[in-house]
Amino acid sequence: MTKKTSKSTTEEFDYKSIKTFEDACKKTGVKPTEPEIKAVHSEPVKAMIAYYKLVIIFLAINNGWKPDWSDLNQWKYYPWFYVLSSGFGFVVSCCRYANSFAIVGSRLCTDTSDKALYIAEQFKDLYKEYLLYSE
Numbered sequence: 001m002t003k004k005t006s007k008s009t010t011e012e013f014d015y016k017s018i019k020t021f022e023d024a025c026k027k028t029g030v031k032p033t034e035p036e037i038k039a040v041h042s043e044p045v046k047a048m049i050a051y052y053k054l055v056i057i058f059l060a061i062n063n064g065w066k067p068d069w070s071d072l073n074q075w076k077y078y079p080w081f082y083v084l085s086s087g088f089g090f091v092v093s094c095c096r097y098a099n100s101f102a103i104v105g106s107r108l109c110t111d112t113s114d115k116a117l118y119i120a121e122q123f124k125d126l127y128k129e130y131l132l133y134s135e
Contacts, residue, residue: 015061015115019122021053024060043133050129055107057123065111076109079120081127 018024025032034049067076110116120127 013063015063016118018057018060021057021126024053024057027060027063028056030056046129047131050126053126054119054123054130057119057126058108058110061115061119062110067106067109067111069106075111077111077113077116078109079116079127081120081131083132 018027022032024030035052037045037048040048068074110119
């Protein structure tokens with residue numbers, strides 16, 4: 001089976017130029033501020049803010065590409081992490097295209113494994129805040 005990738009619908013750019021949340025905001029035209037979250041218990045707020053930032057980062061790095069969840073032949077890549085006693089670590093970039101279960105937010109995927117690997121390494125701390133309880 002041959003892996004398929006989708007081409008961005010917009011002009012190609014170097015996704016590795018997105019090194020910070022602020023870079024992603026500049027690329028997407030979003031004001032680089034954290035969203036104001038009210039009426040929510042304080043514990044999940046950090047995770048919600050981290051998720052928001054990750055969505056903006058994925059939008060910037062995907063450069064116009066959006067997953068088509070009705071297309072079972074379109075490959076979608078996302079980082080996969082394991083939490084070990086020695087800490088939080090990135091393990092592999094996974095791809096799902098034909099399964100119907102969800103293990104990652106549908107917005108947090110890319111069209112290439114390289115992009116998923118880059119995001120996992122570059123934004124590991126944001127993923128920690130999103131996926132784990134933190135003090």
